[in-house]
Amino acid sequence: MIRTLIVDDDYRVAAIHAASIDRIPGFSCIGQAHTAAEARQAVADLGPDLLLLDVYLPDDDGLSILRGLNSHDAAPPDCIVITAARDLSTVRSAMHLGAVYYLVKPFGLAQLRSQLEAYRQWRQHASGAGEADQATVDTLYNMLRGPAPAARADALSPTMQKVLDTIRASPIPLAASALATQLGISRPTAQRYLTELHRRGALQLHLEYGNAGRPVHRYGPAATV
Structure with a gap:
């Protein structure tokens, strides 16, 4: 369970x-x-895994909270x-201080849910053991961006459509090597x-960890709701 603390001056x-x-x-x-002081005390008392942090607080800048957390010996949430802060200097500061994502108000609840689910997947895969090759690193960074809007079927190239159809027809998730053998590419x-296809949200990634070494990337159809 990802224990989450909300920091926002607006009670509603x-x-x-x-x-x-x-x-x-x-x-x-x-x-x-609802204030920076309350946030600092709540982090100390509750030890959350994740902060949803507003920048505009009545008693301090929200980024100063993040800056202070990074100065502690213990791993920060x-x-x-x-x-609602849209200036690039604030965005850069948040990124520099280690924010895993930046959502600009106003946004829909569906967007918040999508980003939190992307964070959950990222957290799950980033906590695995073993080595990370470049494909793993790229995948972890892409996960934090959340799924891109799904492309229409007619927007896919013939080969990409064939890849998607093959993955959907497979009873088990496939690695690139197995897919290449099946399609002759x-x-x-x-x-x-x-x-x-994973970036577009059409496929779901399964990282399979063995006893040692790099994880095997296998792909299956994206879950639907």
């Missing part, structure tokens, strides 16, 4: 976010803070900045199509 908005979090599998809202080409 904080309550809405808290209710949304409690409806997302794998997340639990453990508290709400992850942070998704949720704010090179492994790098198969991996390129798989990565792009």
